Amino acid sequence: MSASQSAVRSRAEAVQVSRTFDWMILFTLFTAVLGGYHIHYMLTGGDWDFWTDWKDRRLWVTVAPIVSITFPAAVQACLWWRYRLPIGATLSVVALMLGEWINRYMNFWGWTYFPVNFVFPSNLIPGAIVLDVILMLGNSMTLTAVVGGLAYGLLFYPGNWPVIAPLHVPVEYNGMMMTLADLQGYHYVRTGTPEYIRMVEKGTLRTFGKDVAPVSAFFSGFVSIIIYFLWHFFGKWFAKTDFISDEAS
Amino acid sequence: MAATTESVKADAAEAPLLNKRNLTLGILLYLVFYSFIRWYEGVYGWSAGLDSFAPEFETYWMNMLYIEIVVEVILFAGINGFLWKTRDRKVMSITPREELRRHFHHWVWLVCYGWAIYWGASYFTEQDGTWHQTIVRDTDFTPSHIIEFYLSYPIYIITGTASFMYAKTRLPTYQEGLHLMYLIAVIGPFMILPNVGLNEWGHTFWFMEELFVAPLHYGFVFFGWAALAIMGVVNTEVMAITKLLKKDLA
Amino acid sequence: MKIIKDKVAKLSFVALLITMTAAMFYAPTASAHGEKSQAAFMRMRTIHWFDLNWSKEEVPVNDTMTISGKFLVFKGWPETVDKPEVSFLNIGIPGPVFIRAGSWIGGQLVPRSVSLELGEVYEFKVLLKARRPGDWHVHSMMNVQGGGPIIGPGKWTTITGSMGDFVNPVTTLTGQTIDLETYNLENTYFWHAVWFAVAFAWLLFWIKRPMFVPRHIAVSTGKASTLISAGDKKIGMVFAVGTMVIVAASMGTTNSKYPVTTPLQAGLLRGMKTYQMPEATVSVKIDDATYRVPGRAMQMTMTVTNNGDTSVRLGEFNTAGVRFLDPEVHEDETAYPDDLLAEEGLTVSDNSPLAPGETRTIEVTASDAAWEVYRLADLIYDPDSRFAGLLFFWDENGSRQLVTVDAPLIPSFI
Numbered sequence: 051m052s053a054s055q056s057a058v059r060s061r062a063e064a065v066q067v068s069r070t071f072d073w074m075i076l077f078t079l080f081t082a083v084l085g086g087y088h089i090h091y092m093l094t095g096g097d098w099d100f101w102t103d104w105k106d107r108r109l110w111v112t113v114a115p116i117v118s119i120t121f122p123a124a125v126q127a128c129l130w131w132r133y134r135l136p137i138g139a140t141l142s143v144v145a146l147m148l149g150e151w152i153n154r155y156m157n158f159w160g161w162t163y164f165p166v167n168f169v170f171p172s173n174l175i176p177g178a179i180v181l182d183v184i185l186m187l188g189n190s191m192t193l194t195a196v197v198g199g200l201a202y203g204l205l206f207y208p209g210n211w212p213v214i215a216p217l218h219v220p221v222e223y224n225g226m227m228m229t230l231a232d233l234q235g236y237h238y239v240r241t242g243t244p245e246y247i248r249m250v251e252k253g254t255l256r257t258f259g260k261d262v263a264p265v266s267a268f269f270s271g272f273v274s275i276i277i278y279f280l281w282h283f284f285g286k287w288f289a290k291t292d293f294i295s296d297e298a299s
Numbered sequence: 300m301a302a303t304t305e306s307v308k309a310d311a312a313e314a315p316l317l318n319k320r321n322l323t324l325g326i327l328l329y330l331v332f333y334s335f336i337r338w339y340e341g342v343y344g345w346s347a348g349l350d351s352f353a354p355e356f357e358t359y360w361m362n363m364l365y366i367e368i369v370v371e372v373i374l375f376a377g378i379n380g381f382l383w384k385t386r387d388r389k390v391m392s393i394t395p396r397e398e399l400r401r402h403f404h405h406w407v408w409l410v411c412y413g414w415a416i417y418w419g420a421s422y423f424t425e426q427d428g429t430w431h432q433t434i435v436r437d438t439d440f441t442p443s444h445i446i447e448f449y450l451s452y453p454i455y456i457i458t459g460t461a462s463f464m465y466a467k468t469r470l471p472t473y474q475e476g477l478h479l480m481y482l483i484a485v486i487g488p489f490m491i492l493p494n495v496g497l498n499e500w501g502h503t504f505w506f507m508e509e510l511f512v513a514p515l516h517y518g519f520v521f522f523g524w525a526a527l528a529i530m531g532v533v534n535t536e537v538m539a540i541t542k543l544l545k546k547d548l549a
Numbered sequence: 550m551k552i553i554k555d556k557v558a559k560l561s562f563v564a565l566l567i568t569m570t571a572a573m574f575y576a577p578t579a580s581a582h583g584e585k586s587q588a589a590f591m592r593m594r595t596i597h598w599f600d601l602n603w604s605k606e607e608v609p610v611n612d613t614m615t616i617s618g619k620f621l622v623f624k625g626w627p628e629t630v631d632k633p634e635v636s637f638l639n640i641g642i643p644g645p646v647f648i649r650a651g652s653w654i655g656g657q658l659v660p661r662s663v664s665l666e667l668g669e670v671y672e673f674k675v676l677l678k679a680r681r682p683g684d685w686h687v688h689s690m691m692n693v694q695g696g697g698p699i700i701g702p703g704k705w706t707t708i709t710g711s712m713g714d715f716v717n718p719v720t721t722l723t724g725q726t727i728d729l730e731t732y733n734l735e736n737t738y739f740w741h742a743v744w745f746a747v748a749f750a751w752l753l754f755w756i757k758r759p760m761f762v763p764r765h766i767a768v769s770t771g772k773a774s775t776l777i778s779a780g781d782k783k784i785g786m787v788f789a790v791g792t793m794v795i796v797a798a799s800m801g802t803t804n805s806k807y808p809v810t811t812p813l814q815a816g817l818l819r820g821m822k823t824y825q826m827p828e829a830t831v832s833v834k835i836d837d838a839t840y841r842v843p844g845r846a847m848q849m850t851m852t853v854t855n856n857g858d859t860s861v862r863l864g865e866f867n868t869a870g871v872r873f874l875d876p877e878v879h880e881d882e883t884a885y886p887d888d889l890l891a892e893e894g895l896t897v898s899d900n901s902p903l904a905p906g907e908t909r910t911i912e913v914t915a916s917d918a919a920w921e922v923y924r925l926a927d928l929i930y931d932p933d934s935r936f937a938g939l940l941f942f943w944d945e946n947g948s949r950q951l952v953t954v955d956a957p958l959i960p961s962f963i
Contacts, residue, residue, distance in 0.1 A: 057395035057543040064547035067399065068762040070317055071540055074406040075533055075761055081413035082484075085420030085455075086526025089491075092425050093520045096511035100428060106813045113512075121527070128530040132537075133764040134776040136785065137755050144748045149421035151741070157426040161341060162433050162644040163681055163712075167734045169429075175744040176792045179751055183789035187782055205793070208800040213740050215803045216733045218810035220722045224651055224658045228814045233719060234729060236660045237648040242431035242509035244637035244692030246662035251815045262812070288483075288527040291535040293476035345683075349643055352924065433644040435587075435690075435698050508697055537761045541769075544762060 079125075084145035087121040091146060099150070099172050100158070101243070102217050103235030105210070106250035110172075111266040112273075115203040118174050119181075119274045120281045121146070122202075126185055126194070127285025136186035138285075143178035147171055167217075168234045176209040177202035195278040202278075203271025207263050316396075317403040325411045329454075333418050336446060339363075344430065344442045351438035364445045371453040378461045386468035393471065399543050401469050402536065408462035409532070415455035416488060416526060423447040424519075431509040439499040448495045456492065459485040472539040480531020487525015494518040587700065589928035592869035594937045594955070595630055596691045597621040598701035599867055602883055603687065608679040610710030613650060616640070616689055617674040619824055620701070624668040625955040627933055631695025633665040635817060640675050641688030641700050646708065647677035648717060655822030662694070662817050669823040670951075679708040680715045702870035704886040723809050740799070747795075751788055826951050830857030831903075831942050835956035836910065838936060840929055842962050846916030847936070851954070853909055860902035861942040861950065866895055866915045868938030869925055873915040875900060878943055891917035902945070929960035 058064045092099070094117040098110040126138030150171035158169040184198040185191075217231040228236070235245070340348075347355035387393070393401070423446055430443035440449075463485045466473045473481070501515040601618035608614050622633055638652050638659050652659050652675045665671065675689070685708065689701035717729040767776050836850040855861055864879030865872055872885060873894035881890055898912035920926045928936055937955040944950070 055395050056547060057399040058547050061547050064544045065759075067316065068540070068544055068548060068759060070403075071406065071537075071762065072756070072760040074322075074403075074410050075536070076756060078406070078409045078413035079529060079533060081417040082526045082529040085413075085416035085488075086523045088421040089424055089523035089526075090520050092428065093511055093516040093523075096425070096428065098512075100511070103813060106815075124527050125530070128534070132534060132768060133761060134768060134773050135755055135760060135764065136777075137752055140748050140751050144745070144752065147741075147745070149417065150425070153422055153425040156337070156422075158429045161337075161344070161426065162429045164429065164432070164645060165730055165734075167730075167732055167737060170737050170741070173741060173744055175748045176796050179748065179792045180789050182751065183785040186777060186785050187789075205796055208796050209744075212799045212803040213733070213737050215807040215810055216736060218812070219725075219807060220809065220811040221719055222722055223660070223719075226658050226660065226814075227722070227811070228660060229811055230719065230721065230727075230729065230732065232660065232814050237650070237717065237729065238645040239640055239642055239647065239649050240432040241435060241639065241641060241644070241690075241698065244508060244639055244662070244694075244698075245660070246635045246637055246692070246694050246817075247508055247510050248815060250813045284524070285527065285530070288480060289530040289534055290480060291531055291538065292479045294479050294482075296477040345643070349686075429644075435641065435700055437587075508692065533761070537765045541762050541765055545766060548763065548766065 080141065080145050083121060083125060083142050084149045087142055087146045088149045090120065091118055097243075097247070097249070100154075100169055101235060101240075102168050102170075102214070102231040104248055104250055105172070105214055105217075105231065107207075107263040108251055108253070108266050109249050111207045111263055112270045114172055114174075115177065115206045115267075115270045116273045116277055118143070118146070119177075119199060119202050119277050120284075122178055122181055123195075123278045123281035124285030124288060126181070127191075127282045128289035130185055131286070132289060136182045138185075139178040139181040140175070143174045147174065164238055165234075168238055170213070172206075173210050173213065174206070177205045180205060191279070191282050195275050195282065199275035199278040200271040203269075203274040204267050206270065207267050314400065316400050318407065321404070322407045322410065325407055326414060329411065329414050329418060333422070333451075336450065340442060340446060348442035349434050351440065360442055360445055361440065364440055364449055367445075367450050367453075371450075371457065375453070375457045375460070378457060379464050382461060382464040382468055390469060390474060391471050395543050398471060399540070402472075402540055402543075405462070405466050405470060406536070408458070408465050409529075412455065412458045412462045413529070415451075415458040419447070419451035419455045420488070420491075420523060420526070423451040428509065428511055436502060436509075439502075444495075448492065452488075452492045452495075456485075456489045459488060470539075472535065478532070478535060480528040480535075483525045483528035484532055487522045487528065490522040490525075491519055494522060588931050589869065589925045590627060590931040590933050590935060591630060591699070593925070593928070594623050594625055594627050594935065595693070595696070596633075596699050596701065597623055597867065597937075597939050597953075598689050598870055599939060599951075600883075601689060601702055601870075601885070603704045603706065605706065606704075606884075607707045607709060608677075610679050610682060610708060610712065610715050613676055613678045614647075614706065615674055615676050616687065617672075618689065619670055619672050620689070620691070621670045621939065621951075621953070622665045622667050623937060623955075624953065625935070625937055626667055629933065630697075630699075631693060632667065633691070633693045633696070635662050635694035636665050637662045637692040638673060638675070639690040639692050639698065640677065641690040641698070641703060642677075642685055646679075646681040646683065646685050647687070648680055649675060650678045651676035655824065657818070657821060659818060659821075661815065663821050664817060664819045665821065666823070670826050671821060672824040678717075679710070681712045682708045682710055702886060702889050743795070747788070747792065754784060827948065829950045829952050831855055831861055831950055831952055833940060833952050833954055835954055837959070838956050839959045839961045840920075840926065840936075842926065842929070842960060844916060845918060845920045845926065846914050847920070847958075849913045849915075849954075849956075851911060851913060853903060853911060855903045855905055855907055857944070857950075858905050859944040859946065860904045861944045862900055862902055863895070863897055863911075863913065863940060864943045864949075865941040866913065866938055867941065868915075868936065869923065871917070871919045871923060871925065873917060879941070888922060889919060891915070891919060894919075928958060934958055934960075 095113045098104045098113055121142045122139030125142045129135040129138040154169045158164045159166050180201045181198040185194040218229045220227055220229055343359040347359040427443040427447050463481055497518050598620045603616050605614040640649055654671050654673050685706055686703040687706045688703035691699045718726055719729050720726045832854045834852045838849040840847045862878045865874050871889050873891045875895040876893050894915055894917040896914040903909055936958040940952045942950045
């Protein structure tokens, strides 16, 4: 191979080649992150995300941000430090939510006929945008973890409330009071998910009355800070370009 | 003048840097195949897939399982065997342009890998969650598992190993040794398949209900993280492509 | 070559469209679902369903039907299944083909999990409203935490009509009547569309410019700071502040639009009302029991004592939902599912009336293909080879008595 030889014929071709790679890389990154993130999220917080009668003030609010800040933190660690692209969190979250929406529509509704208003995913976008912007403005992992992580936890519940609130309107049903979300869970029969599997409103925190969601969100934000640090380091590790000796193979 | 004409002719004659046909057909192949699979699930999941003791279950689902396993083993061996057998033994002496072309070809593989991961890890994995609401878990080989575990996972494994094999046998970049993140990006998602053993053992041993966040499933989660190693591959590729383009981009 | 390429592309596209379209319009027919998989000893020794009644065999969409009956929580509950301290009265149907409009145990609505006592009988009823047309196998079912689904007998039911006509009106405590099938759907789509649009705008702002190679060159040559301009930072601020403003404003408007909301309702229901069966005056002792594999029959030798004041006859043996009847004593008039009913399946060596105070040892044979079809014969391969069931005796006045049996079972292969 001659060092003087050029791979491209012109600058214009170089620019075009570089741009074509952009799209191919972006597609692969998007789909691979989608797959990994989705399997992670559905198996660490999925049940809270699948069904409206799991979207409570306490555990959903606590669990969803903690388990979902992972991949955004990791992808940011690669895209920001290596390319100064402040889109790691938004890219991850959009990928996840797109994967979820396709599945909820095509399969939860299209295959097994659960109404979409019962199985739509949680909204993670507001927190992701704030994470990206803070990293861009501060150029600091610590700042993003502390301020961004906390914001990520705090924004989750209000970011979902406009969609969830209508389902928390109470209804009297055969002599018992429940929310419309509870009623959805009761009406639309799930053979594999009996009611006792639901992890909602457990523990004594619910005796706090109306202040449960803010307490949960604040705690979630606090843990999200720690998880952000951890996963930012994971991200840096996964972004490595090292080779290991193949002699042993 | 004459020289320029010659060079233009040579350009026209040589293969394009990016074979767009391969890229399009690759993406379409998965899309069309999985659309067909989704249709099959829709029809035969309901009519033959709810009771694993029924004879029609054997016809439409168990036979599908047997066929897919055989085809997958053949495809895995065939594709990887072919890539290894036709490897470039003088890979370090190719021209920069040929190297660039191969990087593009490698990215066609990687695009397909990402695409296959999407279908396997996202589409068919979460789909399983809803199918378990229609049946009482009565076999390890429920229709959604026959598609998820034994079809969509092997397909991304085959695509991933082929992609790795292509890079290792045809690209100078990967001659230094074994690219750690590439290995993780291929082997991690691969390990999800053996982890099915834990899943089925646990579901049979402890409980038959469908709690997605049960710790029993964390093996899948751990190996799912390996998809992030695609970032290491991206970085290595960007560095390699930068080397080829840098002076022309400046 | 080009023509072939075009053709391939065209055909693939057509194939894609066809499969996508076909996927939307498949025929809704279904097989039974999974009840046979459960270990026979588990089905025989946990929940015994009896007096079951499916009110209809054909239901138009939007119409209702009920499944009612009783279940006995068996005293000899097996060790491998957790006790039913947290249980949920479910319904075994393939997804929401019906909606569960109501379910009651002992007259109490049970939308939540309940605690059941061993040895007690409970009366239940489930009200179903037809939603998706097709032929469906409808089972009674009890989920037990730590034990899984315990599925009862199933009967084929046909739903006719069109799912498009299904409505699910509910009146809230704030006075509105909504259709729960589509309620809040537009609002959900709207807010998710808004947030996707914001996210795509942010992504587009960055990916419309050259990304990986040029930015890598800049970062690796120490010019990273040139990649983020003051303008970028301003736009970033707009996105972050805009996000927080949208979140705060939408939360505010939501709260004023829905001033009354309550938390999800959860928690175990205890103290379920039991059903008092008439006191049994007959006592039964199983002397031995064998299952003859070639004859698909179970033979029991039992000593029966009548402590009552009228004579009795054995009319039915019921185990795991399969009913073996002696037609001379009792005939089914409830249209119980054929495959679970052996109308002449019970043979008793001497089934003449057992007089008050009399003790008699009898040979009872329960034989039917259901042993194989419902895989109850697999009991002989189970790790806890005991069988159990309900015996029903009738006295001269037509009154019924229930006696439970629970004993080891010896297989016979010849």
